Amino acid sequence: MKKILIVEDSKVVNNIVANELKLLGYSCTQVYNFISAVEILNKNKYDLIILDLHLPDGEGYELIHNIQSLSDTKVVILTGNTEKQLREELFHHGILDYIIKDKNLSYAIQELHKILAHIEDVKTHNILVIDDSTFICKQIESILLPRNYKVTIAKTGKDGLEKLVNGRFDLVTLDMELPDIHGSDVLEEIKSHKEFIDLPVIVISGTNDSDLIRKIYKKGGSDFIRKPFIVEEFALKVDLWTDYRKKHYEEIEQKDLLLSQQSKMATMGEMLENIIHQSKQPLSLITSLASGTLMKQEFNQLTTEYLEKNLEQIIQSALHLSETMTMFRNFYKKNSFKTTFDLSELFMKAFQLTESKFHNRGIATITNFEDIKVYGFDIELLQVFINILNNARDEFGRKQIEKKYIFITTYLQDNFVYISIKDNAGGIPEDIIEKVFDSHFTTKSEDEGTGIGLYMSKEIIEKHHEGEIFCVNENYSYEDVIYRGANFIIKIPLN
Ligand SMILES: Nc1ncnc2c1ncn2[C@@H]1O[C@H](COP(=O)(O)OP(=O)(O)OP(=O)(O)O)[C@@H](O)[C@H]1O
Ligand SMILES: [Mg+2]
Structure with missing residues (x-):
C-alpha cells in the first residue's frame, strides 16, 4: 500500500482529500503546519506528499528541500496560488503536478486520481533524449525522473540513432541544432524505419522559422516545443504522448489476442472432430475385448493366457486414447x-x-x-x-x-x-x-x-x-x- 502525507492547514480540505484517498486504499497521514511536516518527514518516508503552499508557520515549497529524493517521494502541490513563475520553478524542481484548489475541490480530486493512476502504472517508459547541451539534459532528467521515466541521453545525432536502434524506447525528444547531423535529418532517418513510424518524437528547437516547423510535422514529428521551454508544458507533453502510445499498443495487442484465439478455436474444432473419429476405433476395441472376456467367463472357458492378452490390449488402447486427449488438452493450454x-x-x-x-x-x-x-x-x-x-x-x-x-x-x-x-x-x-x-x-x-x-x-x-x-x-x-x-x-x- 502506498503511503501518502497530506500537508494542508485547512482541516476541512485536509479531511476531504484524506477521505477520498483512503477510499482508494491508500494509507494517509495528515499534518496541519510546517513544523510538524518537517518533523514527520525526518522520521518517515512517503511515496507521495500533497502539499499546500501557504502554511501558518512557513512556506510549503521550502519543504521540498527536506525531501531526499524526488524520485522516491513524489510531490503534488495543492494550492490557491496562481502565480506563474513560482509554478514554473516548482516544476523545475521536479514536482509531479500543481493543482489549483477550486471551491468544492472536485477538480482537484479528479486531478489527484489521474496522478495516482500515473504513479501506479508499473511500467516505466523509456525516453531517449537527443541533445548536445548538458544543461538541457540535466533539466530534462530532473523533470522526468520523478515522473517515473527512465532517461537515456545521446549527445549527437549519430549516437542517438545508434541508441534508438539498439534499445527500446517509448518516446524521443530531439534537439534540432546538433553538432553532427541536422535534427530534421535525424528525424527523417528515424521515420524511414518501419518500426519507428508510431514512435512519438518531440522536437525541441529555438527556431522561429515557420518553414522548418512545418517540415518537422511533415516528416513525422509528433510535437514541437520552443526553447527555452516551459517545464510544465514539457512534462505534460511527454505524459500525453507516452500515454497515447501506450493506449495505441494496448489496442493492437487486444486485436492480436482476439485473432490468435479465433485461429486456435478453428484449429481446435478440427482437432476435436479428428479425436472423436480416432477414438471410435480403440473404444470399440475395448468394448469388444471386454465383452469377449465376459463371454468366456460365463462359459467357464476363460484361461489366464487369454485374460492377460485381452487386458494387455485394453490397456494399450486406453493409453493411446489418453495420450491423444493429453495432447489436445496441452494444445489449448x-x-x-x-x-x-x-x-x-x-x-x-x-x-x-x-x-x-x-x-x-x-x-x-x-x-x-x-x-x-x-x-x-x-x-x-x-x-x-x-x-x-x-x-x-x-x-x-x-x-x-x-x-x-x-x-x-x-x-x-x-x-x-x-x-x-x-x-x-x-x-x-x-x-x-x-x-x-x-x-x-x-x-x-x-x-x-x-x-x-x-x-x-x-x-x-x-x-x-x-x-x-x-x-x-x-x-x-x-x-x-x-x-x-x-x-x-x-x-x-x-x-
Ligand atoms: N497450399 C496452398 N495451395 C494453394 N493456395 C493456398 C495454399 N495455402 C494457402 N493458400 C491460399 O492462401 C489463402 C490464405 O490461407 P489462410 O490459411 O491464411 O486462410 P484460409 O485457409 O483461407 O482460412 P483459415 O486458415 O483461417 O481457416 C487461402 O485461402 C488460399 O487461397
Ligand atoms: Mg488455412
Missing part, C-alpha cells in the same frame, strides 16, 4: 515458456491430430527429417504445421488430382533450422501469392475459412521465434512425374 523438443516428433503429433482427414482423402505424406532439436513454443509451432497441412488438404479438395502428396523436409544450414512443407495441389495463383499471409485474406467461403491461418502462423514464426516464413510455387519431379505446388518454407534460428 497457454504455452508460456520455450522448451527444447524434437522437430520430427512434433510433426508426428501434427499427423496424429489431422490423420483422419488426410487418410480418407488419399493424401500421402512423404517425410525427410534430419535429427533436429528446436528451442521454442512447441504448441504454437504445432499449430503452424497444422495450419499449413490443412491448407494443402483444402486445396486438394478443390481440385481433381490423382496422386496427392505432401512432402515435408527438415534440415539444418548455417545455424538455421529449415522446414519445407510442399504439396502438389497446383500452387497459389500468382496474383494472390503476395497476400496469403495478410489477416483475413481468404479465397474460401465463409464456413470453409476465415483467412487467419497463415497470418497467425507468420506472427508465431516471426514474433515468437525470430524466424521467417514465406511461400513459393514450385515445379518439381517425383517418381518421374512432373508436379506443381506451393512450398511453405520456415526458417528459425537455432537457439
Whole structure:
C-alpha cells in the first residue's frame, strides 16, 4: 500500500482529500503546519506528499528541500496560488503536478486520481533524449525522473540513432541544432524505419522559422516545443504522448489476442472432430475385448493366457486414447515458456491430430527429417504445421488430382533450422501469392475459412521465434512425374 502525507492547514480540505484517498486504499497521514511536516518527514518516508503552499508557520515549497529524493517521494502541490513563475520553478524542481484548489475541490480530486493512476502504472517508459547541451539534459532528467521515466541521453545525432536502434524506447525528444547531423535529418532517418513510424518524437528547437516547423510535422514529428521551454508544458507533453502510445499498443495487442484465439478455436474444432473419429476405433476395441472376456467367463472357458492378452490390449488402447486427449488438452493450454523438443516428433503429433482427414482423402505424406532439436513454443509451432497441412488438404479438395502428396523436409544450414512443407495441389495463383499471409485474406467461403491461418502462423514464426516464413510455387519431379505446388518454407534460428 502506498503511503501518502497530506500537508494542508485547512482541516476541512485536509479531511476531504484524506477521505477520498483512503477510499482508494491508500494509507494517509495528515499534518496541519510546517513544523510538524518537517518533523514527520525526518522520521518517515512517503511515496507521495500533497502539499499546500501557504502554511501558518512557513512556506510549503521550502519543504521540498527536506525531501531526499524526488524520485522516491513524489510531490503534488495543492494550492490557491496562481502565480506563474513560482509554478514554473516548482516544476523545475521536479514536482509531479500543481493543482489549483477550486471551491468544492472536485477538480482537484479528479486531478489527484489521474496522478495516482500515473504513479501506479508499473511500467516505466523509456525516453531517449537527443541533445548536445548538458544543461538541457540535466533539466530534462530532473523533470522526468520523478515522473517515473527512465532517461537515456545521446549527445549527437549519430549516437542517438545508434541508441534508438539498439534499445527500446517509448518516446524521443530531439534537439534540432546538433553538432553532427541536422535534427530534421535525424528525424527523417528515424521515420524511414518501419518500426519507428508510431514512435512519438518531440522536437525541441529555438527556431522561429515557420518553414522548418512545418517540415518537422511533415516528416513525422509528433510535437514541437520552443526553447527555452516551459517545464510544465514539457512534462505534460511527454505524459500525453507516452500515454497515447501506450493506449495505441494496448489496442493492437487486444486485436492480436482476439485473432490468435479465433485461429486456435478453428484449429481446435478440427482437432476435436479428428479425436472423436480416432477414438471410435480403440473404444470399440475395448468394448469388444471386454465383452469377449465376459463371454468366456460365463462359459467357464476363460484361461489366464487369454485374460492377460485381452487386458494387455485394453490397456494399450486406453493409453493411446489418453495420450491423444493429453495432447489436445496441452494444445489449448497457454504455452508460456520455450522448451527444447524434437522437430520430427512434433510433426508426428501434427499427423496424429489431422490423420483422419488426410487418410480418407488419399493424401500421402512423404517425410525427410534430419535429427533436429528446436528451442521454442512447441504448441504454437504445432499449430503452424497444422495450419499449413490443412491448407494443402483444402486445396486438394478443390481440385481433381490423382496422386496427392505432401512432402515435408527438415534440415539444418548455417545455424538455421529449415522446414519445407510442399504439396502438389497446383500452387497459389500468382496474383494472390503476395497476400496469403495478410489477416483475413481468404479465397474460401465463409464456413470453409476465415483467412487467419497463415497470418497467425507468420506472427508465431516471426514474433515468437525470430524466424521467417514465406511461400513459393514450385515445379518439381517425383517418381518421374512432373508436379506443381506451393512450398511453405520456415526458417528459425537455432537457439
Ligand atoms: N497450399 C496452398 N495451395 C494453394 N493456395 C493456398 C495454399 N495455402 C494457402 N493458400 C491460399 O492462401 C489463402 C490464405 O490461407 P489462410 O490459411 O491464411 O486462410 P484460409 O485457409 O483461407 O482460412 P483459415 O486458415 O483461417 O481457416 C487461402 O485461402 C488460399 O487461397
Ligand atoms: Mg488455412
